[in-house]
Amino acid sequence: MPSSESRVFYGSDAPGGGRAGDIWINERGVLQVFNGTAWMTNRSLTGTVTAASGAATLNQPSGRVTSEALTTAAGADYTLTLTNSYVAAASRVLASLQNGTNTIAPIYVRLVTPAAGSVVIIVRNAHASSALDGTIIVNFYVDV
Numbered sequence: 001m002p003s004s005e006s007r008v009f010y011g012s013d014a015p016g017g018g019r020a021g022d023i024w025i026n027e028r029g030v031l032q033v034f035n036g037t038a039w040m041t042n043r044s045l046t047g048t049v050t051a052a053s054g055a056a057t058l059n060q061p062s063g064r065v066t067s068e069a070l071t072t073a074a075g076a077d078y079t080l081t082l083t084n085s086y087v088a089a090a091s092r093v094l095a096s097l098q099n100g101t102n103t104i105a106p107i108y109v110r111l112v113t114p115a116a117g118s119v120v121i122i123v124r125n126a127h128a129s130s131a132l133d134g135t136i137i138v139n140f141y142v143d144v
Contacts, residue, residue: 025094048065063139066137089115089116090114095138104130109138121138
């Protein structure tokens with residue numbers, strides 16, 4: 001059972017040890033959960049999809065969404081609506097970003113809003129002057 005003090009780790013190196021319920025998202029976007037003894041991955045419950053016009057459907061508790069080619073202006077937001085049967089209004093949804101073909105940085109997750117059967121993930125282009133110039137990848141995990 002996840003602890004009320006569960007932590008989230010990102011990066012290429014697995015944290016040493018962990019507490020039950022800790023989450024690690026590695027550099028490839030693979031999500032692992034510490035079960036109290038070891039870091040566990042369930043690849044059968046993950047998927048990939050490509051968005052079109054800011055929308056995608058993927059009915060898995062974790063996965064990665066590749067956006068359409070983006071030209072989001074500097075300082076502006078891209079909104080992704082992910083339809084997902086695992087999401088409830090009270091779900092905790094974690095999201096992380098990486099560049100697909102986009103070369104502009106920084107980008108960051110600004111807001112994640114779950115609802116019954118979907119989640120809206122807002123991504124900010126935080127570059128001072130350049131628009132995004134390609135695809136981004138949104139990795140997600142639904143705490144079901």
